[in-house]
Amino acid sequence: MTAELHTLVGAYALNALSAEEQARFEQHLATCAACHSELSELQATAARLADATWEAPPAGIKARLMDAVRRTAQDRPLRASPTHSGPGRWLPSLLAAAAVLAVVASLGAFFVERDRLGDAQQQQRAAAERLSVLEQQEDAVASVLSAPDVRIRSATLDNGGSVRVIVAPSLNSALIAMDDLPILGDRYSYQIWRVGRGDPVSGVVMPADAQHRSGTQLLDHLGKTEAIAVTVEPQGGSSQPTSDPIASIALT
Amino acid sequence: MNEPTPLHPDGRAPPSRVPRARQGAVLDDLLGEVARCDESAFSALYDKMSPAVFGLARRVVRDPARAEEVAQEVFLQVWQNATRFDSDRGAAKTWILTLAHRRAVDVVRRDQSSTDREQRYDWVSGPDHDAVAEEVGTRLEHEQVRRCLGTLTDLQREAITLAYYGGYTYMEVSTLLEANSATVKTRMRDGLIRLRDCLGVTR
Numbered sequence: 001m002t003a004e005l006h007t008l009v010g011a012y013a014l015n016a017l018s019a020e021e022q023a024r025f026e027q028h029l030a031t032c033a034a035c036h037s038e039l040s041e042l043q044a045t046a047a048r049l050a051d052a053t054w055e056a057p058p059a060g061i062k063a064r065l066m067d068a069v070r071r072t073a074q075d076r077p078l079r080a081s082p083t084h085s086g087p088g089r090w091l092p093s094l095l096a097a098a099a100v101l102a103v104v105a106s107l108g109a110f111f112v113e114r115d116r117l118g119d120a121q122q123q124q125r126a127a128a129e130r131l132s133v134l135e136q137q138e139d140a141v142a143s144v145l146s147a148p149d150v151r152i153r154s155a156t157l158d159n160g161g162s163v164r165v166i167v168a169p170s171l172n173s174a175l176i177a178m179d180d181l182p183i184l185g186d187r188y189s190y191q192i193w194r195v196g197r198g199d200p201v202s203g204v205v206m207p208a209d210a211q212h213r214s215g216t217q218l219l220d221h222l223g224k225t226e227a228i229a230v231t232v233e234p235q236g237g238s239s240q241p242t243s244d245p246i247a248s249i250a251l252t
Numbered sequence: 253m254n255e256p257t258p259l260h261p262d263g264r265a266p267p268s269r270v271p272r273a274r275q276g277a278v279l280d281d282l283l284g285e286v287a288r289c290d291e292s293a294f295s296a297l298y299d300k301m302s303p304a305v306f307g308l309a310r311r312v313v314r315d316p317a318r319a320e321e322v323a324q325e326v327f328l329q330v331w332q333n334a335t336r337f338d339s340d341r342g343a344a345k346t347w348i349l350t351l352a353h354r355r356a357v358d359v360v361r362r363d364q365s366s367t368d369r370e371q372r373y374d375w376v377s378g379p380d381h382d383a384v385a386e387e388v389g390t391r392l393e394h395e396q397v398r399r400c401l402g403t404l405t406d407l408q409r410e411a412i413t414l415a416y417y418g419g420y421t422y423m424e425v426s427t428l429l430e431a432n433s434a435t436v437k438t439r440m441r442d443g444l445i446r447l448r449d450c451l452g453v454t455r
Contacts, residue, residue, distance in 0.1 A: 010441025011422040015357045016415035018423065040342045042441075045448040047349035049416045051393040055307035057323055058316075062298055065324055069294055069331050074287070077335040183338075 009035060013042035023187075030184050030232040031246045033160035140218055144168045144175050157181070157230060158246040165228050165249050173220040174251065176203075176228060181214060184232065191237045192217060195227040195248070203228065205237035227251055276343045283344040287334040294331055301345070302327070305352045312356035312419045313363070322359055326352045353416070360419040400450035408443030411436050 005028040011017050012025050029035050144150065147168035154164040161181040167174040176192055184190065193200040204217045219228070229245040279300060285293035302323065309322035330348055337347055401409050407429065414425045422440060426433040447453075 007437055007441055010439075010444045011415070011437050013444060014412060014415040014422075014440055015354050016420065016422045016425065016440065018421055036341070040346070041448055041453055042444045043350050044342060044346040045444050045451060045453045046353070046416060047346045048393070048397055048447075048451055048453065049412075050304050050308040050349050050353070051397050053307040053311040053417070054303045054394070055310055056303050057306035058320060061302070061306075061320055061324055062295075065298065065327050066291070066295065068324070068328055069291060072328060072331060074289060074335050075332050077287075 006032070006035065009039055010042060013039060013046045026187065027232060027243055030182065030188050031157075031159040031243075033182065036182070140173065140220070141175060141216070143171060144173050144218070147171050153249045153251065155247045155249045159232075163228075163230060163247050163249065165251065167222075167251050169222075171220075172222045173218065174222060174228070175216060175218055177214075177216045178206075178230070179214045187235050188232050189235050189237055190215075191231050191233045191241075192219070193229040193231065193241060193245070194219065194222070194225040195229050196224045197226075200229060200241055202237060202239065205233070222251070225251060276345060279344040279348075280339050283330075283334055283337055283347075284339070286331065287337065297330070298327060301348055304345075304349060308349065308352050309356045311417050312353070313360045315363075318359060318363065319356075322352070322356050326355050329355075357419040396451060400447050403450050404443050404446055405439070407431060407435070408439045408446065411439045412443045412447070415440060 005025060008017060008021065008025045012022065017025060029039065144166060147170055149170045150166060150168045152164055152166050154162065156162050157178075159182050162179045164177045164179075165174055166177065178190065181190065190206040192203040192206075194203045203219050206215050206217070219225075227248055227250045229241070229248040231241045231243050231245050233242060279297065282293050282297040282300070286297055305326055306319060306323040309326070310316060310319040313319050313322060326348070329351055337344065401413070404412070410429055411422070411425050411431075414420050414428060415422065420428065422436050423433055425431075426436040429436065
């Protein structure tokens, strides 16, 4: 199936797929790091075919367009820049330093949002409320990291990213830290699943505005969850997985 | 239509003074400035890219008024989404032309399922080519594209040009060419790979 999907790369670069095949291929693309370089070369090649159709547009277009541009806001960038310094107060003594650094690196987005909201706090009550939620999450994160029975499981995602699961059975909670994630664009999200005896249950969908290259999510009430799985789902997430997991990590 | 392009005494277009790689970098930089809300950069980007975008739209959708709409929509999308362009993943020119092609193909598939799209893919002597004066650098690039298309097998070339210039899906192409759809799909890929190598495309 995967090999068959992959041969669609040429037709995809030419926009020669039906809408349904295009969606399937894009889902495959999100999990196939190797496809990206081939696709970008073939798209660049296809774009060269436009060299043969060069034609000056009617003059009126530009004035209308410049007018429209003045009235049109630009989209927010998809990728934030989660640079962060000073994780010192996060260092729990119970974890090996190397493991902690790896985890803290992926907590960057957390801190950035918290700091940003910290500035806005004086001006906006809504921001203050959100801040308190984040602070509670921060406390929960700190508790997991410093739990006496904490343990770390890690895995490589099929699309090249990596995931670490930091489990604290005594707290019935786990942190899921994902790094080097390929950006999925507007139409897909990463979704984390709790896997137990029955059907997988949605844990959390990575928020749309957090589709930068890393992200950390807290899962509590683990209960009988035996493993964590990650899939790529249409934007907003699905009630059941619609594609094969790109990683699956046993908690025990 | 444009002013005719002046030719060298020997009848050939003079070589472009700006190498392709540098032209590409100029476009990448302009798009970066557009992403910072710079209207004059957008104006310059429009001047550089609009003949490629409009010409492509015109080739695929044919109707000049529809092509104008496509070009406007594409440039407005460029303005809105410039913040999401990632130069690590490809050149600005490719990004813009991919948006333009996708939009044109959407329009042509929605507009007409029964008209004469099959007449539109004549890449060697399309009705527009001789009438349209091209910019100097583009003329040379056009020649290179034509030459490289000539190195493909007939099936590769027909599959690629029907899809790109005609806006057909590979299933439609396989019907038009009376060829197996799996074969057409494969020929699109290996034809593009051969074209990539002939054109020296790196990304």
